[in-house]
Amino acid sequence: MxxxxxxxxxxxxxxxxxxxxxxxxxxxxxxxxxxxxxxxxxxxxxxxxxxxxxxxxxxxxxxxxxxxxxxxxxxxxxxxxxxxxxxxxxxxxxxxxxxxxxxxxxxxxxxxxxxxxxxxxxxxxxxxxxxxxxxxxxxxxxxxxxxxxxxxxxxxxxxxxxxxxxxxxxxxxxxxxxxxxxxxxxxxxxxxxxxxxxxxxxxEVEGQATSTPLENMLKHVVNRHNIVYGNWKNSLLKNKTYIVFTKYELRHLIMFLLEKNKIDSVKYLIDKLDKGLINNFYGLEKYFYTHKNFKLFSIFLIKISKAKWRLNGYPFIGQN
Structure with missing residues (x-):
């Protein structure tokens, strides 16, 4: 079976x-x-x-x-x-x-x-x-x-x-x-x-593929998002939660990169992701993320958006 x-x-x-x-x-x-x-x-x-x-x-x-x-x-x-x-x-x-x-x-x-x-x-x-x-x-x-x-x-x-x-x-x-x-x-x-x-x-097993610094994985992260987004566009029933989650996930990644001062990595991410996916973000939001003078403000905005996402009651490990 x-x-x-x-x-x-x-x-x-x-x-x-x-x-x-x-x-x-x-x-x-x-x-x-x-x-x-x-x-x-x-x-x-x-x-x-x-x-x-x-x-x-x-x-x-x-x-x-x-x-x-x-x-x-x-x-x-x-x-x-x-x-x-x-x-x-x-x-x-x-x-x-x-x-x-x-x-x-x-x-x-x-x-x-x-x-x-x-x-x-x-x-x-x-x-x-x-x-x-x-x-x-x-x-x-x-x-x-x-x-x-x-x-x-x-x-x-x-x-x-x-x-x-x-x-x-x-x-x-x-x-x-x-x-x-x-x-x-x-x-x-x-x-x-x-x-x-x-x-x-x-x-922690000998010979196990070790974790790669996230900024060095961006090519594969972008590839994954573009593949999945393409399949979502071609699906008969468009799962709306997918877009909600993907915005959350990408914002979380962008916040990580901003905290590491990886502005160029943020620009790479926004440039290489499918434009249809990126267009789910607000125009000014993308501008803030790619200009270092707005780094702290961008991190603040992302934390607010993450808090709003959690209000949906979505499951977390260790959370009821």
Missing amino acids: ISVVIPLFNKAHTIKNTLRSVLDQTFQDFEVVIVDDGSTDDGVNVIRNFTNDERVRIIQQLNQGVSVARNKGVEQAIYNYIAFLDGDDKWLPTYLETLAKAINDYPDAAMYCCAGIVENSRDNSHVLRVAKKYQGVTREIDFFENPHVFLHTSATIVSKEKFNQTVGFPVGMKRNQDYALFFSLAFTGPVIYCGFPLSVYVG
């Missing part, structure tokens, strides 16, 4: 724990498609020595990046529901059982998101990642109330049919490729949220 897609690149030290968490699921109607993206470590042999389960398939390719690996996994999957899992993350035993019930209850959904736990591998600390507004329930949501609360790649299952209506994970993007896909998928059908923390994101 569910195809688990795991991209693998130099995760020999973590893949056994990841795979064990899949094989130990209470729900057993699944296959595992592992796409080795040209690893230079012993990860493939670790898998072969760990299990001979016939449901586990390994596909090997030259290194082409995580987007190509995930897309290949979806292409090779035999089931219509795709559960993504990274090679250093884990699931609690009832993750697939809970999501399978959500699929059964909401079979026409495009995407199923689940709450989770953030685990620090260095000190073994744990933090819940759950929208308390929806804690303990499974229900349809307006995804763009706050996608960053609902979404994590290793806590997401998608309909393969809906996935194939998109371009998949954009190839060539080093960051934000997951947002580009999942935000776009949210335009193709309902999104279901399971407010049970059953996925585990493991951070």
